[in-house]
Amino acid sequence: MTGKREVEIQISARPTDVLLEKHHENKAVGWYEENREGIDALNKFAEENGSFSDFHRSF
Template sequence: MPGKREVEVKLSVRPTDVLLEKHHENKAAGWYEENREAIDALNEFVEENGSFSDFHRSF
């Protein structure tokens, strides 16, 4: 069936726990999508210039 979403459910876990886990997964994925451009820009900066804390390292 097109567009159908499947969710794996563990029968030993309470339904509310499963819903909370899926909610947190969706929220994290949404946060990443909202911030992908900034994350990519920061990763590019670190690749080119090193980490902000590199000057604190003594090794």
């Protein structure tokens, strides 16, 4: 053995992985845009009143 390993690579798998990754990124951005108003409202509430779970903390 010369120290080289043979690796079986599916040429078609990589472009599919890249496309799926981009699809998920676009979907996440779309979700954020659709929910931006609600997210901003919750962030504002948390800044003014603290987190919903603050009263559960024992520290």
